[in-house]
Amino acid sequence: MRGGSWLLAAVLVAAWGLVYLVTQVLVTPPLGVLATMVAGLVVSTVVVLGYPSALRGPRSGSGTRTRAWRPAARPQDPRGLRDGLTIAAAGRSVPLRNGLTRDAARRTAQLIRPLLGGDSIAITDTEQVLAFVGPGSDHHKVGQAMQTRVSRLALGKGRTVVVHAREGIGCPEPGCPLRTAVVAPLAVADRIVGTLKVYRTQDEPAPRVLVDDMASMLSLHLELAEMDRERHLASDAQLDALRAQINPHFLFNILNTIASKSRTDPDEARQLLLRLSDFFRYAVRQDGHFAEFSQEYFFVRTYVSLEQARFGDRLRVRYDIDPQVLTSRVPVLVIQPLVENAVKHGIADSVSGGTVHLRARVDPLTRTTSIRVSDDGVGMPPETLERLLAGRRPDPAASGAHHSGVGMWNISQRLDALFGDRYSFDVASRPGKGTTVDLRIPLR
Structure with missing residues (x-):
């Protein structure tokens, strides 16, 4: 002490x-x-x-002045602060996260130009100029094929090329003001997709290490953009697969019901045809991956009305819907397949039929939408549930006729693509007692 x-x-x-x-x-x-x-x-x-104790330090005016703590000033570093912007800050706002487009390339070039110490910045794909900012933009025009020999050299070698003289750039324009260049390839995995070019109108080129670092950062954003595209394509494919699951058996059964009703109750048969038309129109023409819950709710009720015409009193459905949830946005074609699973694999094979419950709530505190679909039907075989909870696709051949886990697995994969780890999808089932599915997604 x-x-x-x-x-x-x-x-x-x-x-x-x-x-x-x-x-x-x-x-x-x-x-x-x-x-x-x-x-x-x-x-x-x-x-x-x-008391000016050792813990508090001397008070002002007592010989030595105390100063508020500040970070020590850093020496000027090309990687550091330049024009009030750092590479790290620029990296967080690079527009290339949306892909290598002309607009994204232009905004990226304008953003990083103050950081790289170059007079002109260009971004290209493997064939043409996507953006050019600075001296030389009068003849290095966006949309034209690359004119410089150094660009083709960097693309061919797949590594950074530094040019210390105007002749090495290889621009065919006699009055081109560009004298030095550093050209770094942009890559996605092992594939070269473009170049980042930093030009100067003086004899000393921009720091190569700085250009390499920025090219690596831009390449990372392009790789993330490609992953996003692949994820969305996978999600689109899963959505198409869900649409395709509205299988001929369902249509065949409903049409048989309508044919039977046409002889005994023509008016009801006509109403069923209209509902069937609404059902398929919504399933096929719904755009995007999200819709208001009210639309999905209407879709579910349309489906239920068609199945109730087929099963009669054996199928009972109870709805418990919080009015606040009607305007929230939910993934399309998720709730209806859960209800269809409950009807097809839970109630249809039960001699006495059963009841399906649909419950939906909004939690404003956690900003989530929770949906529960439950039935008191035949339940799911333990091996199917085990595989589903383990994240493995259930085997229809092994599960027999009661493999509702296949449809749920498909839904789970699509939710993964849409929400990552920001959702929960829980399934509980007991043979002879029924199945309960709880879905919780972010509020939109």
């Missing part, structure tokens, strides 16, 4: 001794314990706040 701390401790002991002397010896009658403690705490607080 330093000397200042010992001194503070001694002062506090003396202060408490003084408090005891005043409250217990000099005062008649002596003060109570509570009053003595309060007086001691007040005196201690005054001593600590007024």
Whole structure:
């Protein structure tokens, strides 16, 4: 302990001794314990706040001034602050995350130009100029084929090329002001997809290491953009697969029901045809991956009405829908397949039929939408449920006729593509007791 701390401790002991002397010896009658403690705490607080202890440091005006802590100034570094922007800050806002397009390339070139110490910045794909900012833009025009020999050299070698003289650039324009260049390839995995070019109108080229670092960062954004595209394509394919699951068996069964009704109740048959038309129109023409819950709810009720015409009193459906959930956006063609699974694999094979419950809620605190589909039907075989919970695709041949896990697995894969790890999809099932599916997704 330093000397200042010992001194503070001694002062506090003396202060408490003084408090005891005043409250217990000099005062008649002596003060109570509570009053003595309060007086001691007040005196201690005054001593600590007024004392320039080693923990607080000297007060201003006591010889040495204290200064607020600030980061030490860094020497000028080409990787550091330049025009108020850092490479790290630029990396977080690079527009190339949306892909290597002309607009994204132009905005990226404008963003990184102050950082790279170049007079002109160009971004190309493997064939043409996508963006050119700075001197030389009058003849290095966007949309034209690459004119410089150094660009083709960097693409061919797949590594950075530095040119120290105008002749090495290989621009066919006689009056081109560009004298030096650093050209780095942009790559996605092992595939070269373009170049980043930093030109100067003076004899010393831009720092190669700086251009390499920026090219690596841009390549990372392009790789993430390609992963996003692949994820969306996979999600599109899964959505198409879900549409295709509206199989001929369902259509065949409904048409048989309608044919039967046409002889006994023509008006109901006509209504069923209209509902079937609404059902397929929504399933086929729905654009995008999300829709308002109210639209999906209408789709579910249309499906249920068609199945109830087929199963009659054997199929009972109960709805418990929070009105707040109607305007939230949910993935299309997810709720209806869950209800269809409950009907097809839970109720249809039950002699006495059963009841399907659809419940939906919005939680404004966690900003989530929760959906539950449950039935009291035949349930799911344990091996199918085990494979589903383990994230493996159930085997229809192994599961027999009750493999609702296949449809649920497809839905789970699509939710993975749409939400990553920001959703939960839980399935509980007992043979003879029914199945419950709980889905929780981010509120949109």
